[in-house]
Amino acid sequence: MKTRKLLPLTLALALAAALFAACSGPSAPHGAAAPSDLPPAARTEVTIGFPDIPSGFDPLTISGHGSYVPLLYSTLVALDPDMNVTPDLAESYAVSDDALTYTFKLRGDARFTDGAPVKASDVAFTYNAIMSLASEIDLSAVDSVAAEGDTVVIRLKRPRSTFILDVAGIGIAPERAYGEGFALNPIGSGPFKLVQHDVGQQMILEANENYYGKAPAIKRAVFVNMSSEDQRLIAAKSGQVDITLTSAPLAATNAIDGYNLLVEKTVDNMGIVMPVIPAGGGTSAKGNPMGNDVTCDPALRKAVAYAIDRQRLCDEALDGYATPAWSENDGMPWHNPESRIETDAGHAVRLLEDAGWIDEDGDGIREKNGLKASFPVYYFAGDSDRQAVAMSAARQVKEKIGVEMRVEGMGEGDVMALMVSQPVVLAWGSSNPFTSYCLYHSSSIGKDDWYNPESFGNPKVDGYLDAALGARTLDEAIPYWKKAQWDGVTGTSMRGECPYIFLVNKDHLYFRRDGLNTGEQMRHAHGAAWALVANLKDWYWES
Amino acid sequence: MGKLKSVAIYAARGVTLLLAVSIFSFMLASASPIDPETRYRLSHPGASDANVAKMREYWGVDEPPAERYLGWLGGVLRGDWGVSTTYRRPVLEVVGTRFKTSLALMMTAWAFSGLLGFAVGCLMGVFRGRWPDRVIRRFCLLLCSAPTFWIGLVFLAVFAAALGWFPFGLAVPPGVPPDQVTMGQRIHHLILPALTLSFLSFANLALHTREKLGDVFDSDYALFARARGESDASVLLRHGARNALIPATMLHFGSFAELFGGSVFAETIFSYPGLGAAAAAAGMGASDMPLFLGIVMFSACFVFAGNLMANILAQIIDPRTREGVKA
Numbered sequence: 001m002k003t004r005k006l007l008p009l010t011l012a013l014a015l016a017a018a019l020f021a022a023c024s025g026p027s028a029p030h031g032a033a034a035p036s037d038l039p040p041a042a043r044t045e046v047t048i049g050f051p052d053i054p055s056g057f058d059p060l061t062i063s064g065h066g067s068y069v070p071l072l073y074s075t076l077v078a079l080d081p082d083m084n085v086t087p088d089l090a091e092s093y094a095v096s097d098d099a100l101t102y103t104f105k106l107r108g109d110a111r112f113t114d115g116a117p118v119k120a121s122d123v124a125f126t127y128n129a130i131m132s133l134a135s136e137i138d139l140s141a142v143d144s145v146a147a148e149g150d151t152v153v154i155r156l157k158r159p160r161s162t163f164i165l166d167v168a169g170i171g172i173a174p175e176r177a178y179g180e181g182f183a184l185n186p187i188g189s190g191p192f193k194l195v196q197h198d199v200g201q202q203m204i205l206e207a208n209e210n211y212y213g214k215a216p217a218i219k220r221a222v223f224v225n226m227s228s229e230d231q232r233l234i235a236a237k238s239g240q241v242d243i244t245l246t247s248a249p250l251a252a253t254n255a256i257d258g259y260n261l262l263v264e265k266t267v268d269n270m271g272i273v274m275p276v277i278p279a280g281g282g283t284s285a286k287g288n289p290m291g292n293d294v295t296c297d298p299a300l301r302k303a304v305a306y307a308i309d310r311q312r313l314c315d316e317a318l319d320g321y322a323t324p325a326w327s328e329n330d331g332m333p334w335h336n337p338e339s340r341i342e343t344d345a346g347h348a349v350r351l352l353e354d355a356g357w358i359d360e361d362g363d364g365i366r367e368k369n370g371l372k373a374s375f376p377v378y379y380f381a382g383d384s385d386r387q388a389v390a391m392s393a394a395r396q397v398k399e400k401i402g403v404e405m406r407v408e409g410m411g412e413g414d415v416m417a418l419m420v421s422q423p424v425v426l427a428w429g430s431s432n433p434f435t436s437y438c439l440y441h442s443s444s445i446g447k448d449d450w451y452n453p454e455s456f457g458n459p460k461v462d463g464y465l466d467a468a469l470g471a472r473t474l475d476e477a478i479p480y481w482k483k484a485q486w487d488g489v490t491g492t493s494m495r496g497e498c499p500y501i502f503l504v505n506k507d508h509l510y511f512r513r514d515g516l517n518t519g520e521q522m523r524h525a526h527g528a529a530w531a532l533v534a535n536l537k538d539w540y541w542e543s
Numbered sequence: 544m545g546k547l548k549s550v551a552i553y554a555a556r557g558v559t560l561l562l563a564v565s566i567f568s569f570m571l572a573s574a575s576p577i578d579p580e581t582r583y584r585l586s587h588p589g590a591s592d593a594n595v596a597k598m599r600e601y602w603g604v605d606e607p608p609a610e611r612y613l614g615w616l617g618g619v620l621r622g623d624w625g626v627s628t629t630y631r632r633p634v635l636e637v638v639g640t641r642f643k644t645s646l647a648l649m650m651t652a653w654a655f656s657g658l659l660g661f662a663v664g665c666l667m668g669v670f671r672g673r674w675p676d677r678v679i680r681r682f683c684l685l686l687c688s689a690p691t692f693w694i695g696l697v698f699l700a701v702f703a704a705a706l707g708w709f710p711f712g713l714a715v716p717p718g719v720p721p722d723q724v725t726m727g728q729r730i731h732h733l734i735l736p737a738l739t740l741s742f743l744s745f746a747n748l749a750l751h752t753r754e755k756l757g758d759v760f761d762s763d764y765a766l767f768a769r770a771r772g773e774s775d776a777s778v779l780l781r782h783g784a785r786n787a788l789i790p791a792t793m794l795h796f797g798s799f800a801e802l803f804g805g806s807v808f809a810e811t812i813f814s815y816p817g818l819g820a821a822a823a824a825a826g827m828g829a830s831d832m833p834l835f836l837g838i839v840m841f842s843a844c845f846v847f848a849g850n851l852m853a854n855i856l857a858q859i860i861d862p863r864t865r866e867g868v869k870a
Contacts, residue, residue: 047717055629133597140593183631196720199630200816200824201713222718225814226711230696234704235711416581448581 043541044219046516049232049244052529053225055199056183059171060126061135065431066530071205071537073171073188074212076104076123076152077164081520081535083333083431085164085474088213089118089172089189090152099159099472100143102167104152111210112174113193120147125175127154137170159470161477162434191216191537201225205536217540221533236511243512245528248385251509252319262510264532266524267332268429269325270389271502272377272405274301275421277455284446290420290455294375297368298497299355300403303348305494305501306341307401308393313504317388321509325502327485327493328428328436331523334478339486339493345400352401359402366402374404378418379425381409386425389503419453426450429505429526433481437465440484440492440499456499461492508532515542557847564843565616565836572832573608580604615836625833629824634837637821642841644714645810645817648733649802652740652809657795660745664752664787669779671757680753686746691805695739695812702735709735712814736813743805744798751794755787789861792853799849803842818842 059073069075078088087093090104110118127145130137141163143155156163177187186194191213192205205221224241226232232244236256243262246254251261274295281291295301310324323330326340357366357373366373377394379386387409394405405423415424428435438444442457461484468480485493494502508528512518519538524531580599598604603611618625624634663679670676686694703711710716714732715724759765759782768778806819814820822838825831 045718056631135594138594198721198816200820201715201814202717204718220718224713224717227811227814231699231712231812231814234699237704238707238711240711240717413575413581 044217045222046218046220046242046536046539046541047222047224047240048533049226049235049241050223050529050533051225051227051232051245053197053199053201053203053223057186057194057197058183059173059186059188060130060133060137060178063137063166064169064171066525066527068530069169069171069190070534071190071192072186072194073173073190074110074118075170075172076167079165079168079431079522081522083522085168088168089123093164095164095473097472099161099470100156102154102156102163104154106150106152107212108150110189110212112177112187112189113208113210114174114177114187115210116174116176118172118174118189120150120152122175123147123152123172125178126170126172127152129173129178130170137166139166159472161469161471161474162432164474165432165434192221213537216537218536221536223533233511242516243510243518243532245532246509246511248318248321248507248509251321251511256511259511259513262512262518263321264508264510264521264524264528265323265331266429266505266508266526266528266531267328267330267431268427268508268524268526268528269328269330269502269505270386270425270427271325271328271500272390272393272423273419273426273454273500274304274423274498275454276301276497276499279421281455282446284420284448286417286448288417288420288448290446292375292421292423293371294373295423297355297357299351300357300373301498301501302494303351303357303401304397304403304405305498306343306348306351307345307397307403308501308503309343309396310504312396313389313392317392318385318504318506321507322504323507325505327502328430328439328500329433330505332431332433333474334433334436334481336482336485336491336493338482338488339491339495341494348401352403357403364398364402365404372404373402374406375423376406376408377423377425378408378410378415380412380415383409383425385506386427390425393501393503416448420446420448420455424453427506427526429524431522431525433468433477436481436484436492437469441465454499456492456497458490458492458497460487460490517542553851557844557851560847561840561843565840566612568836568839569608569612569615572835573611615833619840624837627825627831627834627837629821629831629834634833637834638818638837638841641816641818641821644815645806645819647729648737648740648810648815648817649806651733651737652743653795653798653802655737656741656743656745656748657791659741660748660795661752661787661791663745664749664791665756665779665784667749667753668756668760668783668787669775671753671760676753680750683746683749686742687750689742691739691743691808692812694742695736695809698735698739699812712736712812714815714817732815736809736815739812740802740805740809744795744801747798748791748795752787752791755790756783759783759786785860789857792856792860796849796853796856800846803845 054068057068057072059069062069064070064075074089076088076090077085077093080086089106089110091107093102093104095102106118106120106123112118124145124147127139127142131139131142141156141158141160143157145152145154171188171190173182174187184197191208191211193208194203195206196204202225203223207216207219226235226244229245229247229250233246233250233254235241236244236259239258275290275292276296277291278296279289279291279293283289314320314322314324327335329335352366356368359366377390379390387407390407394407397403397405418424438451440452440456440461442462444452445455445457464480464484464487468477468484471477471480483491485491486495490496492499508524508531510532517540518532519535521531521535580595615625626632627634627637630637667676667679699711702709710732714729715721716728760778765778765782768782803819806817807823809815810817810820811823818838821834825835825838
């Protein structure tokens with residue numbers, strides 16, 4: 001009996017074994033030589049685990065800040081790590097006294113990757129084409145662009161101090177070659193050229209031998225698409241990438257042999273935007289009701305801002321990989337340090353009590369005229385960083401000053417409809433002060449984009465913002481940008497009217513193979529991927 | 544005559560199904576709170592009103608949905624499925640190239656899970672109630688409740704990171720031009736995602752096969768066969784396997800929908816550039832409606848074809864299900 005029973009078992013087992021053998025047979029190592037097989041000193045190649053391989057490389061539709069543009073294209077001017085404007089394709093430029101005419105003199109030796117020279121007419125073509133498209137680049141202030149010999153003359157309709165930052169983000173395309181299919185076969189004059197592109201899989205760049213600037217030490221860069229952070233971690237652990245993005249929880253719990261943790265400071269901030277008008281304040285363009293009766297009290301908003309110990313948020317929620325945030329532009333030349341506040345729970349309590357917020361029923365939450373000091377705070381469901389930071393802040397606020405923040409996750413579409421009436425965790429971070437203009441100018445109210453959902457409008461602040469944008473140069477605008485934040489009496493900062501409770505600036509974190517030097521990077525804006533590789537031409541392998 | 548009639552019925556069903564799916568998907572897409580304008584404003588903060596107006600015109604936002612649907616349907620009937628905004632290529636071309644990559648993955652996974660699932664199911668059926676059955680069954684139940692993306696991550700952690708046997712993803716080795724990729728390399732990159740995907744339906748199939756075999760072994764004719772002196776192996780081969788093959792086939796061809804759904808996860812985790820990853824990209828970030836509708840229609844055809852094959856095969860395997868034959 002026993003031997004009989006064994007027959008079907010052996011049959012089935014044999015079948016299963018055969019299947020396994022069939023399927024795992026070809027698993028003998030076929031993989032290409034791992035990059036780690038080469039001695040680091042000899043290396044001129046880098047493999048990057050990247051979450052954001054673009055579908056095309058059209059420079060006319062996208063700004064260079066946070067995109068492929070600085071890799072493949074050159075811009076008239078560039079920005080150095082300290083945010084100074086430096087020459088690039090233009091060896092010099094001048095701004096007229098009325099701030100309306102910009103004259104750029106081109107260098108003569110720039111060539112596109114197909115060998116043709118970069119001419120002023122290519123620049124004029126690029127700018128004019130952008131103006132005729134629904135592009136991300138907003139050139140609505142530009143009146144005309146003309147090429148005259150080796151100079152480009154741009155006339156503005158009205159002064160715009162941030163225009164030179166826009167210029168620094170516009171990659172120049174060749175007039176001759178631009179057209180159908182250009183986005184997939186780009187021709188630029190930047191430090192690198194595209195040699196292979198496979199959407200959703202990888203893109204390969206090689207150093208452009210025609211590049212007029214210093215030749216990049218990295219001759220070949222392979223960007224491998226990795227959308228999940230777990231996959232990126234595994235790729236680093238198995239030594240298959242030289243550098244890749246990671247997150248605070250993974251960085252805190254994983255040390256990888258042969259890799260170091262690259263920590264880049266950012267203006268990638270996180271804050272809670274608080275509606276500043278009472279409910280019944282009209283509706284937005286899409287018909288969403290605006291205003292909130294609790295957060296419209298400036299004393300309550302400021303109390304929350306003063307109560308939060310931001311360093312504790314960094315430590316509790318982001319494993320220390322963050323710095324306290326005081327504004328949307330910390331560390332930028334136009335940031336006003338005067339606008340900063342000190343954490344002071346005592347001051348917060350006084351603010352609340354003076355405004356009439358008292359805990360009368362003894363439940364730990366203050367109220368005023370029957371209204372509880374309690375409001376929801378929405379974050380994008382699935383964004384664990386925002387959730388952790390908001391929950392940590394909510395604990396502190398409840399404990400210290402008896403104000404309740406009910407932290408809830410919600411889909412992006414629903415948040416859009418709610419953010420004009422309820423507090424929402426948003427993230428900003430830009431290397432252009434025009435962001436501040438959009439964030440706080442009263443003309444942004446009720447448009448249902450991410451700008452000014454709080455309905456903040458202050459004539460004095462509007463005046464400063466208009467003066468800043470209308471200044472002749474970036475430098476001349478800085479005093480006005482600063483005054484908009486805090487002029488000694490009011491402003492957009494937490495010391496002023498406090499429409500935003502800024503919390504933390506997230507560090508951008510990367511696992512980087514030992515020996516890879518990623519150069520000096522500009523303070524990262526929102527978005528960790530493109531900010532890392534923007535200076536790929538300065539990367540090198542240490543010998 | 545009867546054959547012709549059933550072909551006509553199936554064709555009519557297929558067409559109405561596709562129409563219904565297209566109308567339903569279009570309605571869902573129109574009802575999405577993120578319309579093209581919102582999407583544009585979200586991804587282009589501070590866009591000027593002039594640019595937004597250009598964008599609205601481009602997308603035909605101001606046309607009523609019914610008109611947009613008929614416009615799309617007219618294009619499809621002429622063979623013009625539109626241009627994918629994510630890949631900047633015609634939808635049909637994207638779906639075609641991506642499907643080829645996916646097909647290798649899905650069919651490998653499907654064949655593997657079918658053979659293994661059936662074999663393991665037979666094994667459990669034979670040993671029903673005893674320890675090999677108990678151990679394997681628990682394992683199968685565990686697999687049934689494990690989500691595909693989690694299995695994928697475990698496989699990555701074990702086979703790619705810890706053991707280093709397989710690459711961490713992609714269909715080809717990074718940094719190698721497509722014309723230099725060998726067949727061996729392609730297969731090497733295929734194994735982990737295929738294994739992940741096959742675990743989706745393998746356990747289910749094994750459990751169903753086990754149940755059916757149990758029924759057969761408890762039946763009078765199995766008892767009679769044993770009484771005649773037939774061995775377990777002979778009962779399994781002559782009665783059990785053939786009877787269990789019917790539900791297994793139906794189930795496995797019917798699992799095309801899960802296969803397709805699972806490939807979205809498996810391909811995303813392994814950055815495998817197939818149709819599932821394209822569907823995720825079209826639906827999630829980019830709101831690439833032309834591609835999304837294209838993939839929906841294509842997957843509807845795919846699932847329909849799977850079910851159709853199940854029906855036809857069932858009639859071949861089991862004479863009782865043939866039309867006109869009364870059991």
